[in-house]
Amino acid sequence: MKFMTLSNKNKLIALATCAVLISGCSDDDDDPMIVQEDAPAPVVMQTFDVTVTNLSANQPLSPVFIATHGADQSLWMAGAPASVAIEKLAEGGDSSDLTAISSLTHTVNGNGPIMPGMSETLTLSINEADVASISLATMLVNTNDAFAGVNNYDLTTMAVDDSSMMTLWVYDAGTEANSEAKGSMPGPADGGEGYNSVRDDVDFIHVHPGVISMYDGLADSVLTPSHRFDNPAISVKITRAQ
Amino acid sequence: MKRTLVSASVLAAGLISFSNVAAELEISVTNLTHGNHFTPLLIAAHDSANHLFQVGQMASPEIQKMAEGGDIADLDALVSSINGVTSANPAMGLLNAGASVSNVMLDTGDNDVLSIVAMVLPTNDAFVGLDNWVIPTEAGTYTIYVNAYDAGTEANDEIINGGGMSGVPGIPAAPGGDGGENATGVMDNATNSYVHVHPGVLGDTDPVGGASDLDSRIHRWLNPVAKVVVMVK
Numbered sequence: 130m131k132f133m134t135l136s137n138k139n140k141l142i143a144l145a146t147c148a149v150l151i152s153g154c155s156d157d158d159d160d161p162m163i164v165q166e167d168a169p170a171p172v173v174m175q176t177f178d179v180t181v182t183n184l185s186a187n188q189p190l191s192p193v194f195i196a197t198h199g200a201d202q203s204l205w206m207a208g209a210p211a212s213v214a215i216e217k218l219a220e221g222g223d224s225s226d227l228t229a230i231s232s233l234t235h236t237v238n239g240n241g242p243i244m245p246g247m248s249e250t251l252t253l254s255i256n257e258a259d260v261a262s263i264s265l266a267t268m269l270v271n272t273n274d275a276f277a278g279v280n281n282y283d284l285t286t287m288a289v290d291d292s293s294m295m296t297l298w299v300y301d302a303g304t305e306a307n308s309e310a311k312g313s314m315p316g317p318a319d320g321g322e323g324y325n326s327v328r329d330d331v332d333f334i335h336v337h338p339g340v341i342s343m344y345d346g347l348a349d350s351v352l353t354p355s356h357r358f359d360n361p362a363i364s365v366k367i368t369r370a371q
Numbered sequence: 372m373k374r375t376l377v378s379a380s381v382l383a384a385g386l387i388s389f390s391n392v393a394a395e396l397e398i399s400v401t402n403l404t405h406g407n408h409f410t411p412l413l414i415a416a417h418d419s420a421n422h423l424f425q426v427g428q429m430a431s432p433e434i435q436k437m438a439e440g441g442d443i444a445d446l447d448a449l450v451s452s453i454n455g456v457t458s459a460n461p462a463m464g465l466l467n468a469g470a471s472v473s474n475v476m477l478d479t480g481d482n483d484v485l486s487i488v489a490m491v492l493p494t495n496d497a498f499v500g501l502d503n504w505v506i507p508t509e510a511g512t513y514t515i516y517v518n519a520y521d522a523g524t525e526a527n528d529e530i531i532n533g534g535g536m537s538g539v540p541g542i543p544a545a546p547g548g549d550g551g552e553n554a555t556g557v558m559d560n561a562t563n564s565y566v567h568v569h570p571g572v573l574g575d576t577d578p579v580g581g582a583s584d585l586d587s588r589i590h591r592w593l594n595p596v597a598k599v600v601v602m603v604k
Contacts, residue, residue, distance in 0.1 A: 182426065182427050183427075184426050184427070184567055184568040185567060185568060185570070186521060186561060186563050186567050186568070186569070186570040187561040187563060187570070245563045245565070245567060246427050246523075246563055246564075246565030246566075246567055247427070248427060339571075342573070344557065344573055344582055345573060345587075353558075353559040353560075353561070354527065354557050354559045354570065354573045355527070355559045355561030355563070355570055356561075356570075357570040357571055357573075358568070358570050359518075359519075359568055359569060359570060359571050359592075359593055359594050360568070360593075360594055361518070361568060361594070362568065364426065
């Protein structure tokens, strides 16, 4: 948006210059030079490398979703109900609705799940005029609706080669009861259901209280102690490469 | 060398004062857990090209020895071999829950990062770990909260059997005298052989049986498990 305003302004100045030149002199072979001046400025890109590491004991991460967007946008807000797009990610690891949000300037999806101890680096090249905020989300797949991510991190202050390292805690989307029951979780511990539109939990996003597991008194749970987690669950390193 | 001499003479003349590459640190460590001990701490300043451990990487044999049995001798020797400086066992033994060790002095020399490790006891292979904290060049007091990691080298069976040597299953001891016995063991076929954030211990409330010899009312924790205060002089 900013870029468009700027280029329009340049165009106006160029037109004005052109008008003065035209009125000030006879039209001979000066014209081609004026046309060249009127060409749009080259698009300057900024490139960011985002490395996500799974710090958990036994919670694979769904393919990571990363987006850039305006500073006034957030993918979620603690204390407020989750959007259906976040619900789909948190219950089923499905980022397609998030990717479809039209106001996001750029999106990128991970190539596959990130297993415990593993990392993945994804790269975003952003039109300089669009550089504002970045967000990231991924599901802890051996849970009912736990997710972790970055919510609206400011990229504008990053110079080339600057990097920012953050460790992140786990949220509960609040859209599905934490039953841990057979058939309710999409990860390898269960292989059960992902997204279900029914909201049978508190319906607001909160810091995840952790999973219980069958060993700890939740008789119906199919989870074992290693599926429990403490914060932080993922680390994210953002480096501006260009 | 030449620079050191120059700055020393400038300081002697009382013209300006600034901190050189070398830093004099005064460190304190507090055990923030409810009921776990830290085995002897290793506080090390070393070059940032090296790590004592890294999340997502396999633990070294030296880290394994520290995390499974609390033995920091090999790790201390390793840091010395890369020209690092250490304070080994500043608490002169175990650091109880809620206790602090203070006034640990460390002259870092040319080393630019600080790492701290100690085993969390009673656990199979949990350790409190600070990995390559960049030592500030500006004088001041800095506070760091530190997490507990799982070395990924031993299954968390939660059986107290004296097993503290590398590769030997089980927990060496519950120093508080609050562990159980005759546990059947926490069986979880998970295999994460990388250093990771510890999922926490399970425990149970049966001191003479059950799955775990740990007490779920005493031995659980949530991050952070340690507070480190560093005064850069």
